[in-house]
Amino acid sequence: MCGIVGVVSNAPVNQLIYDALLLLQHRGQDAAGIVTQQDRKFFMHKAKGMVRDAFRTRDMRALPGHSGLGQVRYPTAGDAFSEEEAQPFYVNAPFGVVLVHNGNLTNAQALKTELFSTDHRHINTESDSEVLLNVLAHELERATRGNALGPDQVFEAVAHVHRRVRGSYAVIAQIAGHGMVAFRDPYGIRPLIFGRGPDGGVMVASESVALEGTGFTPERDVAPGEALFVPLDGTAHTRQCAAQTQLSPCIFEFVYLARPDSVLDGMSVYQARLNLGQTLAKRVVSTVPPSEIDVVIPIPESSRPSATELARLLGKPYREGFVKNRYVGRTFIMPGQGVRKKSVRQKLNAIASEFAGRNVLLVDDSIVRGTTSKEIVQMAREAGANKVYMASAAPPVRHPNVYGIDMPTRQELVAHDRSVEQIREMIGADALIYQDVEAMKRAVGQLNPSVAGFEASCFDGVYVTGDISDSDIARMNDQRIKTGEDDEDTSRLNLPKATAA
Known part of the structure; x- marks a missing residue:
């Protein structure tokens, strides 16, 4: 998962891109890069x-x-600690192309x-983004043999990219001297939206909040399989470049990843x-009978909307029982569960008065490994809670994600091969309530009836691209970012929650 932005404007764009990246910071904290x-x-x-x-005044001036x-x-793959694998990526032929x-x-x-072996192109990193850049560059070269580069050639190149590439991809690229091209995979798994600024410039970004926060007016989402080409004069050309398309956005964007003030594929997060x-x-x-619940408490921060609505419908008080330390930064993994517990307590502190003598219903957006949930339940008990119930706004996470979310392997998932009762015992709650998979899809899907379905593989095990086998998952697990005892925790569980701040 990353946040990307591209701009063609009538004015300098360095500060504009910087501001947009700040608005997308929740989508990635390991590295940042800008190319103009x-x-x-x-x-x-670009820098870690x-x-x-990552940026100083001297960097911006350059x-x-x-x-x-x-x-x-x-x-989610490659080397988390190599600046070589930070984006954007660049290749000098044809024309000169940079890509995010x-x-x-x-x-x-x-x-x-x-x-x-066939295209005679060299890949120098372990990043799949460099692979994608070289596929695009090769297809641009083939489309322009004997022709000048124009919209037709760009769209022909993107059509060939769709034929060769599998998986999830929202892409923005700049072609030296020509303009910007953006496109989305035929399933629309990862989000991409574009709009115009007051000076007529065009911005493309992962989320609508990046446009709105920089003074741009969102126009519409890039459709699955569609490409957008914006020459340097700011005119916009679009074309459907995939033979078959199906809008199946990643439902985890709505559960956890995206900012709550974003609108993705016409659906308010x-x-x-x-x-x-x-x-x-x-x-x-x-x-759990509502009479046995005294208070509803969210686990900050993306569970708050679900918790407020749940409390309203149950007729129970909604209280902020945990305070999050916004300045603790990324924590480190060291041997033993004791350090993992310490990191949770560094990030969250319980307000004892909201727990003392009460039966509390804790609400989280999802439960992945279960170690964080176990520690939070224990914190609630230590703060004086009589009973601790846990509810997850998402269903059990039982399967790895292969489309750009760093989900643990099956063996690390607390819900893998375990019943809800077994999970409840592991985390120490008095009751554990999960969202239903189909109810989750209906709850989000009703916001846009044109959505055919969702990419929800981590919940239902269905991989929408249809090309994923157990051996593929095993291979991709081997390519996941590895963490040692002195390395930063790059799991999804250690991401700061998406906020509107």
């Missing part, structure tokens, strides 16, 4: 860390030009072999989370 274009020359700066740490790209990185990518290619290894709270309330009532 002036007089057919690219200027690039968050946006505010990024001139009226068009450019940016990315915040949350790696959000997603994960499921056939990256086969493509890498094909690029070397905030409203989706309210709807999840409504359906979860029905599950709670069937498990």
Whole structure:
């Protein structure tokens, strides 16, 4: 999962891209990069860390030009600690192309072999984004043999990319001296939206909040399989480039990943989370009588909308029982569960008065490994709770994700091969209530009837691209970011929650 942005404007774009990346910071904190274009020359700066740490005044001054790209990185494959694998990526032929990518290619290894043996292109990192860049560059070269580069050639190249590439990909690229191209995989798994600014410039980004927060007016989402080409004069050309398409956005964007003030594929993330709270309330009532619940407390922060709606429907008080330390930063993994517990307590502190002598219903957006949930339940008991019930706004996470979310392997998932009762015992709750898979899909899907379905593989085990086998999952697990005892925790559980701040 990453956050990407691209701009073609009539004014310098370095500050604009920087501001947009700040608005997308929740999508990645491991590295940030910006590239700008002036007089057919690219200027690039990328570094490890968050946006505010990666760029200094001198770096911004070295990024001139009226068009450019940016990315915040949350790696799911390759080397998390190599600046070489931070984006944007650059290749000098044809024309000069830079690219940012959000997603994960499921056939990256086969493509890498094909690029070397057939296309005679060299891949220098373990990043699938570099593979994707070289596939696009090769297809642009083929489409422009004997022709000048124009919209037709760009769209022909993207059509060939769709034929070769599998997996999830939202892509923005700049072609030196020509303009910006953006496209989305035929299933629309990862989000991508574009809009116009007051000066007529065009911005493409992962979430609508990046446009709105920088003064751009969202126009519409890039459709699955569609490509957008914006020459440097700011005109916009679009074309459907995939033979078969099906809008199946990742439902985890609505559960956890996206900011609540974003709208993805015509669906409000905030409203989706309210709807999840409504359906979860029905599950709670069937498990725990409301008379046995004194208070509803969210686990900060993306569970708050679901928790508020659940509390309203149960007729119970909603209280903030945990305070999150926003400044603790990324924590480190060391041997033993004791350190993992310590990291949870560094990030959250219980307000004892909200727990003392009460039966509390804790609400989280999802439960993945279960170690965090276990520690939070224990914190509630230590704060004086009489009984602790746990509710998850998402169903049990039973399967790995292969489309760009760093989910643990099956063996690390607390719900893998365990019943709800077994999970309840593991985390130490008096009751455990999960969202229903189909109810989750209906709750979000009702916001846009044109959505054919959702990519919900981590919940239902159905991989929408239809090309994933157990051996593929095993291979991709081997490529996941590895963490040692002195490495940063890059799991989804250690991401700061998406907020509107």
